Every structure is written in structure tokens, then in C-alpha cells.
Amino acid sequence: MDTPDFSNILGQETIKKIYEDGLSNPTKEVGKTATDLVKAARLFTAPIQLLAAYQDRLEKYLNQVREAVPEERQIESPASIAGPVLEKLKYIEDENYLKDLYLNLLKKAIDREKINEAHPAFVSIIEQLSPDEALIIKVVAEQRIYYKAKFFTIIEVGDTSKEDIVENLFPLEQLTFPQHFNMYILHLIYLNLIDTPIFQQTEPDESHEQKPVINSRYIRLTEFGVLFHKACIV
Numbered sequence: 001m002d003t004p005d006f007s008n009i010l011g012q013e014t015i016k017k018i019y020e021d022g023l024s025n026p027t028k029e030v031g032k033t034a035t036d037l038v039k040a041a042r043l044f045t046a047p048i049q050l051l052a053a054y055q056d057r058l059e060k061y062l063n064q065v066r067e068a069v070p071e072e073r074q075i076e077s078p079a080s081i082a083g084p085v086l087e088k089l090k091y092i093e094d095e096n097y098l099k100d101l102y103l104n105l106l107k108k109a110i111d112r113e114k115i116n117e118a119h120p121a122f123v124s125i126i127e128q129l130s131p132d133e134a135l136i137i138k139v140v141a142e143q144r145i146y147y148k149a150k151f152f153t154i155i156e157v158g159d160t161s162k163e164d165i166v167e168n169l170f171p172l173e174q175l176t177f178p179q180h181f182n183m184y185i186l187h188l189i190y191l192n193l194i195d196t197p198i199f200q201q202t203e204p205d206e207s208h209e210q211k212p213v214i215n216s217r218y219i220r221l222t223e224f225g226v227l228f229h230k231a232c233i234v
Helices: 012-018 025-042 045-052 054-068 080-093 097-109 121-128 131-142 178-191 223-233
Strands: 145-154 164-168 198-201 211-219
Touching: 025 097, 054 080, 054 097, 054 145, 080 097, 080 121, 097 121, 097 223, 121 223, 131 211, 131 223, 164 178, 211 223
Parallel strands: none
Antiparallel strands: 145 164, 145 211, 198 211
16 A cells, blocks of 8 residues: 655655654654654545545446346436435445445335335434444344343332343354444344344342343334335345
């Protein structure tokens, strides 16, 4: 990867002086600052490179979307969907799974028969998802997932703590960060994509002491989640 050119902000003469032998101490400090700046810039070149190549990628994406919808069903996409999606695609790598969600949404948005599935809110939903969370939605849509969670309750005041999962039938090995499963579930509930109803619960202790209660839950898509899955993931 080429070293970023800072001559436009530091000036050609400054760049030359920085790397000349026999620099004075103050100038060496300037040189260190410039070197640090170059090192730091290298950590953030990916977005710049993606932006520079965006036109070529955009053409590829749009052709991919157009070819997926029969010509006789193609309509103009609502600007409220196409505009934000194209903006998001600027900084999405080809290998990023969320790219497929955006393109799937675009396919629905230009399809006369499926435009009813393309909700404008889905653009911002995709933006908030991690690839692991998108995978959870896909798995849950295909099979019912059960898990057990333990929490402590104080009967007198009805207070509960955060649940800790003690048994989980989700295929965690498919996740990149399985240790975040519980956080993913809470986030997907917040986005109204899933809910986790209790189908079995241990009887709470009637004493006024903290006792563990085990909830057996299953994960299911909400009505909104079903539509999101249909529009963006299928």
C-alpha cells in the first residue's frame, strides 16, 4: 500500500526538510509528528479506497440488482429506499454480508410484484445490524431456537436482574463472536425483529430471599421481523 501523500497539507518544502540529514531538534519533532500522521493515516485508508472505487462497484451492484428482476416487472425504485441504500454501499466491502441485505432490498424496491415488501425503515435497520445478528435472523426464520435463561428475583418487590443464558440450542459455532449472543438477542428485540416468549418457567420461591428462576424461551420473528427477513435476507 502506497504511503499517503501529505504534501498538499504540509507543503513540498516541509516534506523535503523533514527527511533531510542533519535536522535540528525542533524540526525532528515536526518530522516525528509527520511520521506519526502517516502511520495513523494508514489505519484509515480502506474507506478512502472504497470511495475511490465506488463508481465501478456501483455499476456492478446495479447490474446485479437489475438482472435479478424480470424486465417486465421492473419499476423505478422509491427514492426513500434507493438513495439511502446507495449511500450506505459506498463504504461496504464486497465480502461484507450486509451488502447482500442492501442489494436484496433494492431488488424488492424495483420489482412491481414485491415492492410491498420493501419498507423504507429497513435501510436503517440493516445499518444497525452486525453480520452475526443478520445470521441469527436467518437461522430463526428457518427453525425454532430454544434457550434457557436464569435470573434472580425478589418476590417482595418484583425486581429482576439481567438474564444469564445457561442452556442454548442455537448453533453458536456459526457466529463470529458467539460470546455476544445474549447482547445480540437484546438488540434484535430492541429493533422489534424478534421476541422471546417464555414457554416454561420454574416456580418462584415464595420466601423474600433472592432465588434463581429458570425461564425456558424460544426465539421467533415478530411480524416486522418476518417482513424484514422476506425483503432483505431471503
